[in-house]
Structures are given as C-alpha cells and as structure tokens.
Amino acid sequence: MLPHTLVSDERRAAAAAAATAPNGVPTPAPTPRIGLMLVGWGGNNGSTLTAALKAHAHQLTWRSADGVHTPNYLGSLTQASTVALGTKSTSHNEKVYVPMKDVLPMLDPKDLVIGGWDISGAPLANAMRRAAVLPWDLQRQVAEFLVDDAATDATSDGARAPLRPLAGIYDADYVALNQRERADHVLPFPGQPWLQMAQIRADIRGFKQKHALDRVIVLWTGNTERCVPLMVGVHDTPRAMFRAMQQNHAEIAPSVLYATAALLEDTPFINGSPQNTLLPGLQTLAQIRGVPLAGDDFKSGQTKLKSVLMDFLVSAGLKPVSLASYNHLGNNDGHNLSSTAQFRSKEVSKRGVVEDVRVAARENFDHAAGPDHIIVIKYMPAVGDSKRAIDEYVSDIFMGGKHTLTTYNVCEDSLLAVPLMIDLVVLMELFQRVKYQTVDADGFQPLHPIASLLSYMLKAPVVPARAAVVNALGPQRRALENILRACVGLQPVNELELENKAYRDF
Structure with a gap:
C-alpha cells in the first residue's frame, strides 16, 4: 500500500510529510x-x-x-481550486487542502x-x-x-x-x-x-x-x-x-x-x-x-460538461446510444462559425469528447463508431457572449429500457x-521548469514537448x-494533481484509504 500523507495541524499548508519520496524533481x-x-x-x-x-x-x-464586486479568478484551476495534500496527522478522517497555486512556485x-x-x-x-x-x-x-x-x-x-x-x-x-x-x-x-x-x-x-x-x-x-x-x-x-x-x-x-x-x-x-x-x-x-x-x-462550458456526463454514464454501466448537442451564440466566434468550413473544424473538436466512451464501452456497442453524435451551432446576435447550450443524452438501460438526460446551460463564453x-x-x-529523473537515467530530463x-x-x-x-475530466485533473504532488515529493492521489477499510480488532 502506498504510504499515507500526513499534514501537521500546526502548519496545514506546508508541513506535508510522506514516508517515501520519488527521485528529485527540481x-x-x-x-x-x-x-x-x-x-x-x-x-x-x-x-x-x-x-x-x-x-x-x-x-x-x-x-x-x-452590489459591489471585486476582481476574482473563479473558474481558474490554478488560482481558485485546491489540492488535497493528505489527512491531518491528529485526525485521519479530516483532509487538508491547499490552493493549487501554493503547491509549487507559480507565475x-x-x-x-x-x-x-x-x-x-x-x-x-x-x-x-x-x-x-x-x-x-x-x-x-x-x-x-x-x-x-x-x-x-x-x-x-x-x-x-x-x-x-x-x-x-x-x-x-x-x-x-x-x-x-x-x-x-x-x-x-x-x-x-x-x-x-x-x-x-x-x-x-x-x-x-x-x-x-x-x-x-x-x-x-x-x-x-x-x-x-x-x-x-x-x-x-x-x-x-x-x-x-x-x-x-x-x-x-x-x-x-x-x-x-x-x-x-x-x-x-x-x-x-x-x-x-x-x-x-x-x-x-x-x-x-x-x-x-x-x-x-x-474546453470551457458545454464540452466540459459533456466530458463529465459521458464519463458518468459509462462508469455507471449504462450504454449511451446518442448524444445531440445544440447551441447558439452571438459573439464574433459564432459569426465566424456560421461558415461551413469553420464550423467543420469546431464539429471535429467537439466530437472527440465521446472517444473515451467508444473505447471504454466498446463491448456494449454493435459497431466501432460508438454512440450517434450530432452537433449544431447557430449564430444569433441578440444573445451576444451568452451561449445557450442544450444537450440530450439517450442511453440503453436495464431490460430494454431507455434513459434520457437533457441539460440546458447558459455559458458566458469569454468569462x-x-x-x-x-x-x-x-x-x-x-x-517548462519541471525536470525529472528516473532510476536508470543519467540526469534530469524535461517533460515531453x-x-x-x-x-x-x-x-x-x-x-x-x-x-x-484522455478526454474524461476527472482523469485529466488527477494527472495534473499527481504531477504537482510528485514535484514536492508526495505520492500520487490514493483514494483507497485502506487504513479505514481494513478490519482492525478494536
């Protein structure tokens, strides 16, 4: 079992200690x-x-x-989200979180x-x-x-x-x-x-x-x-x-x-x-x-949500058979996308979100293409930067049943x-500043370009x-979190918590 990371009560943000550490990452x-x-x-x-x-x-x-507003960074992973360092050294059932921007020196x-x-x-x-x-x-x-x-x-x-x-x-x-x-x-x-x-x-x-x-x-x-x-x-x-x-x-x-x-x-x-x-x-x-x-x-609004929901449907053992995506927007991006050739570029990009589903659930599909997937984008000047997005997910469920999930969200595109x-x-x-060294390497190497x-x-x-x-949002975030943890000598995120699940004779 991987060593459990403990964080002292006195220095919640900095005193993370792991039993082992990887090779140095300057x-x-x-x-x-x-x-x-x-x-x-x-x-x-x-x-x-x-x-x-x-x-x-x-x-x-x-x-x-x-009312009165002040500047914020809401929506920014680095500036407004947190990373779990581990659990309190005095109470293993309470996790300790720090802002992501404080894990390493960041711009x-x-x-x-x-x-x-x-x-x-x-x-x-x-x-x-x-x-x-x-x-x-x-x-x-x-x-x-x-x-x-x-x-x-x-x-x-x-x-x-x-x-x-x-x-x-x-x-x-x-x-x-x-x-x-x-x-x-x-x-x-x-x-x-x-x-x-x-x-x-x-x-x-x-x-x-x-x-x-x-x-x-x-x-x-x-x-x-x-x-x-x-x-x-x-x-x-x-x-x-x-x-x-x-x-x-x-x-x-x-x-x-x-x-x-x-x-x-x-x-x-x-x-x-x-x-x-x-x-x-x-x-x-x-x-x-x-x-x-x-x-x-x-990946800001509609597609981010799709990457979460498609992962959820497949992880729940359902069989997504169709996904219909529609949106309209009125900014210059929407104006440009009203042209067929430019829309085609966007359509290809948005389709990629179901690739994980096709691979992960291929045993459930009768053909290699995976679920049916259509994308519609319309230009409507009146809504400006406030994109309206509607998605319908249809899945086969238990004993020949159907499950339909429909979402509607207003995405402030630029915000x-x-x-x-x-x-x-x-x-x-x-x-660009992170380098790593494996056991059999002669020196430190940069990350892949x-x-x-x-x-x-x-x-x-x-x-x-x-x-x-990888398109699923959860694995993408865990990859980021784990590389940051590796840089400060912490083990990868471990959600097993076997110490709380194994039988102990109290």
Missing part, C-alpha cells in the same frame, strides 16, 4: 518577467483577459445591480506582460467595449489602464499611448468571409507565408526586447480556421513545411505560421481554437527544439474561457505519438 522559482502574446488580442477573449488582469493589478471595484497572472496581434486595429479599450463582456462600470474604470506602459511616445499632456495590437495575418481562405469587415490591420506580404512568418518572429523578438522579458508564450485565441487537408511533402516534416512556406503553398494556415515562428524563437505555443494547427511537422519541430506545444480548443487561458499559461510556464498535461483545459488534446488520448 523546480526553480519562476523567472520574473513573462510575456504573453495573444493571436486575436482584440477579440472577446483577449480584451477581456487584458482588462481583467488590469482590474486585479489596480484592485478596482465596480457596481452592478447585485502570478498579474505579472504577465500582455501583447499580441489582431486583424482589427482597434485599441484594446475600444475592443473591450465592442466585446461587451465585462460590466459597464468596470469597463469605464479599467479603460484608463489599457495603455502601453513601456511606450516611449506620449501625448503633449503626458498621457500614455493606448494599447494596440500588432498587425495580424489575414487570409480570407481560412476564416469566414464575414470577417473581412474587421480586417483593417493586416500584415503585408499577402500570399507569401515565409515572409509573414519571418515578420511574426521579428514581432516576438521585438516584444521580448521592448519589455525586457525572460520568456514569452504565444497563445492562439483568434478565429477558428478551416482545417487543412494533411499532405505528405507539405505538413509531415519541418523541412517540408519550410519549403511549402517558401514556395507560397496555399495549404499553410496563418495559425501554422504563428506556431512555427514561436517555435523558431524558442517560445511555447498554445492553440486555443479547434483547427488542426499542430501538424506532424510542427510537433516534430517542437521535439527537435525542445519547445512545448499544446492544443486544441479551449469561462479566460480563466482557462490563465491556467494554460501558468501551467505551461511551470512545466507535446504538453498533454494541459488536456484538462482543451477539447481535443494533442498527445505524443502512441500515447492514449
């Missing part, structure tokens, strides 16, 4: 200057994240019909320096108002802080220049035609991906130098692109990708250019949208350079996605070759 303190460059900085997610962190930094309060989100690109040139304050995600009173107050503190140019009255995105790559072939009206701030060299990628590399270097940053992370939170058809000699190796870029090949998506630029600048890249950005050639490039990649698609963005960045930065440990935040996790894809 995790140095975080470096002081981390930059985050967002692709789609002027969108709902990017402007909301920037404004929220400014509200935290300046301790703003604001009023609504419900404080307020310390992030944020920048990025957008095809819309609106200043961040205007983008925030356009998004209409945050309460009006908060928008009013935070707008004055959405300025470039590192800018050398100021107006005659000493005011700082407003935060503005760098010009973004726009290719009308990859996003819906309705995005053309926003594309007033685009990178030059249309149709010349190699030159565009070189400019993105220069932007990353310039941002890092301007703000005296130690490291930068690039996160795609832009429009969903259409998927590219995987082609041998174009997408399968780094060399093939570089050649395709130099030859102006049409099947090199803008997101691939951002990811390639980031890797060549030794900068981690996270894909928060559903398109197949992380091509085989990109994954190979990440492994060659030892730079992390993570994707795909933020659920932004905490995930924070978690992805904080954990990506942390796992394909950062599948971040799967909890992602709909369609990209994993290393030959690794199993």
Whole structure:
C-alpha cells in the first residue's frame, strides 16, 4: 500500500510529510518577467483577459445591480481550486487542502506582460467595449489602464499611448468571409507565408526586447480556421513545411505560421481554437527544439460538461446510444462559425469528447463508431457572449429500457474561457521548469514537448505519438494533481484509504 500523507495541524499548508519520496524533481522559482502574446488580442477573449488582469493589478471595484464586486479568478484551476495534500496527522478522517497555486512556485497572472496581434486595429479599450463582456462600470474604470506602459511616445499632456495590437495575418481562405469587415490591420506580404512568418518572429523578438522579458508564450485565441487537408511533402516534416512556406503553398494556415515562428524563437505555443494547427511537422519541430506545444480548443462550458456526463454514464454501466448537442451564440466566434468550413473544424473538436466512451464501452456497442453524435451551432446576435447550450443524452438501460438526460446551460463564453487561458499559461510556464529523473537515467530530463498535461483545459488534446488520448475530466485533473504532488515529493492521489477499510480488532 502506498504510504499515507500526513499534514501537521500546526502548519496545514506546508508541513506535508510522506514516508517515501520519488527521485528529485527540481523546480526553480519562476523567472520574473513573462510575456504573453495573444493571436486575436482584440477579440472577446483577449480584451477581456487584458482588462481583467488590469482590474486585479489596480484592485478596482465596480457596481452592478447585485452590489459591489471585486476582481476574482473563479473558474481558474490554478488560482481558485485546491489540492488535497493528505489527512491531518491528529485526525485521519479530516483532509487538508491547499490552493493549487501554493503547491509549487507559480507565475502570478498579474505579472504577465500582455501583447499580441489582431486583424482589427482597434485599441484594446475600444475592443473591450465592442466585446461587451465585462460590466459597464468596470469597463469605464479599467479603460484608463489599457495603455502601453513601456511606450516611449506620449501625448503633449503626458498621457500614455493606448494599447494596440500588432498587425495580424489575414487570409480570407481560412476564416469566414464575414470577417473581412474587421480586417483593417493586416500584415503585408499577402500570399507569401515565409515572409509573414519571418515578420511574426521579428514581432516576438521585438516584444521580448521592448519589455525586457525572460520568456514569452504565444497563445492562439483568434478565429477558428478551416482545417487543412494533411499532405505528405507539405505538413509531415519541418523541412517540408519550410519549403511549402517558401514556395507560397496555399495549404499553410496563418495559425501554422504563428506556431512555427514561436517555435523558431524558442517560445511555447498554445492553440486555443479547434483547427488542426499542430501538424506532424510542427510537433516534430517542437521535439527537435525542445519547445512545448499544446492544443486544441479551449474546453470551457458545454464540452466540459459533456466530458463529465459521458464519463458518468459509462462508469455507471449504462450504454449511451446518442448524444445531440445544440447551441447558439452571438459573439464574433459564432459569426465566424456560421461558415461551413469553420464550423467543420469546431464539429471535429467537439466530437472527440465521446472517444473515451467508444473505447471504454466498446463491448456494449454493435459497431466501432460508438454512440450517434450530432452537433449544431447557430449564430444569433441578440444573445451576444451568452451561449445557450442544450444537450440530450439517450442511453440503453436495464431490460430494454431507455434513459434520457437533457441539460440546458447558459455559458458566458469569454468569462469561462479566460480563466482557462490563465491556467494554460501558468501551467505551461511551470512545466517548462519541471525536470525529472528516473532510476536508470543519467540526469534530469524535461517533460515531453507535446504538453498533454494541459488536456484538462482543451477539447481535443494533442498527445505524443502512441500515447492514449484522455478526454474524461476527472482523469485529466488527477494527472495534473499527481504531477504537482510528485514535484514536492508526495505520492500520487490514493483514494483507497485502506487504513479505514481494513478490519482492525478494536
């Protein structure tokens, strides 16, 4: 039996003691200057994240019909959830929890320096108002802080220049035609991906130098692109990708250019949208350079719930036979997804949630495809960022019966996605500092560049070759919790608690 972790009453948050510890896992303190460059900085997610962190930094309060509010990180795994260290040393039936962010030295989100690109040139304050995600009173107050503190140019009255995105790559072939009206701030060299990628590399270097940053992370939170058809000699190796870029090949998506630029600048890249950005050639490039990649698609509302409920139905011994998912939303993401090619990318991403069910319950199915699964997304401007989601789960049950479970939820799209963005960045930065050593290894090794440990935040996790894809939310969280425990010398989560279940002669 694994040793039981005891926590002393006097030092609940720090005095964890295990009978054995794994090989050393050095995790140095975080470096002081981390930059985050967002692709789609002027969108709902990017402007909301920037404004929220400014509200935290300046301790703003604001009023609504419900009263006075203060900044929080609710919805963030790292900032607002806890980890069970063990049980009290004086009372084995009482567990001790600590905030996840206190288990290891983690980046404080307020310390992030944020920048990025957008095809819309609106200043961040205007983008925030356009998004209409945050309460009006908060928008009013935070707008004055959405300025470039590192800018050398100021107006005659000493005011700082407003935060503005760098010009973004726009290719009308990859996003819906309705995005053309926003594309007033685009990178030059249309149709010349190699030159565009070189400019993105220069932007990353310039941002890092301007703000005296130690490291930068690039996160795609832009429009969903259409998927590219995987082609041998174009997408399968780094060399093939570089050649395709130099030859102006049409099947090199803008997101691939951002990811390639980031890797060549030794900068981690996270894909928060559903398109197949992380091509085989990109994954190979990440492994060659030892730079992390993570994707795909933020798992924030409807799909997160689906990953829990499908796991529940199968774990309960039922046989899910159909899952119908419908949602409508009115933000720019919904506008872009009204185009068939972009919707197809999202549909593929959302379908992955039942993969665990198909594998885990394959003995219950008459065919390999698993339960029927349909997905419908509609654009309805009136609801704005408040996505309406309806799901119907039908399962075969005992003796020929049927069980139907229907859920309806209103998902505040960006207010659920932004905490995930924070978690992805904080954990990506942390796992760059984690190294491990096995008994037969000569020295410490980094974690795998394909950062599948971040799967909890992602709909369609990209994993290393030959690794199993895990979609169920519980196992994804336990994997994160266990790696954090390993880093401080604690055993993996053990819910057996045999000491409370074995017979003892009292």
